[in-house]
Amino acid sequence: MKKNRIILAGSGYLGDNIISLLSEMSHNYLISEISRTKKNRNANINSIQHDIDDSIDLDLDLKGSKIIYMAPPDSSTTGDLRITKFINTISKHKIERFIYISTSGVYGNCDGNKVNELKSTNPITDRAKRRVDAENKLMKYGDKNNVELLILRVPGIYGKNRLPIKRIMNREPLIEKSQSRTTNLIHVEDLSRIVIKSLEITVQRTEIINVSDGTAIKTTEYYEKIYDALGVNLPQYISYEEAKKTYDKKRLSFLNESRVLDTAKMKKMFPGCIKYTKLSDGIKASL
Secondary structure (H helix, E strand, O other), X not given: OOOEEEEEEOOOHXXXXXXXXXXXXXXXXXXXXXEOOOOOOOOOEEEEEOOOOOOOOOOOOOOOOEEEEOOOOXXXXXXXXXXXXXXXXXXXXXXXXXXXXXXXXXXOOOOOOEEOOOOOOOOOOHHHHHHHHHHHHHHHHHHHHOOEEEEEEEOEEEOOOOOOHHHHHXXXXXXXXXXXXXXXXXXXXXXXXXXXXXXXXXXXXXXXXXXXXXXXXXXXXXXXXXXXXXXXXXXXXXXXXXXXXXXXXXXXXXXXXXXXXXXHHHHHHOOXXXXXXXXXXXXXXXX
């Protein structure tokens, strides 16, 4: 039986977890990953050390292959030049399916309201604007080349080595719960299961899917659950206005957005993929 080729482009934290899960499964894939650093993989994984910002003539038979693209946009502009270069690289090949890991930040601030995939994008940060640009470029590429496209709009990813332990150990203050913004999260293992299932499910030409654990939470509550799991006393609480004077720029950018992701479509398309529906269980598994 001919094996299907999977390309993991920009393979990092998520890519590591996808490969780990695939190694535990019976599958019919030839797996190649493109990463800036050479990965120590088993013999069944073709690890290619390459910066995807540079042009590359992939010495692979890409006909009928499926690409999982995980690289973040470059930060030189509010457009994603990196995805443009990658599209140019693969355009001469007949790709079957392209899975793009985007961000729920493309919706911008929704004042805590629920948003589904039909909501127009309204990015606030440059980071999210680049994701919108990448999504648009990929939709044009998919339409032109008859490539199936799945865009997964992903919120904050947590898991092993991805909890804000340093901030907790530094006892950085938390925003008073009544003023804390609503956020969405997903455990990296759950996201990996969704991505793997994305390789085989029947889809329309272009599918946009919100993914999360299905339970929106106040950012302060997220930190409180980690404190509780660690058995560490809670820190000082401050107001939202005080936080704007205290938090670093990156952390502040997330304070300006509040939304609840509607994951009805995800639950229909990916039943059984979310193991950590309770955040406290996911946190314990991540320590």
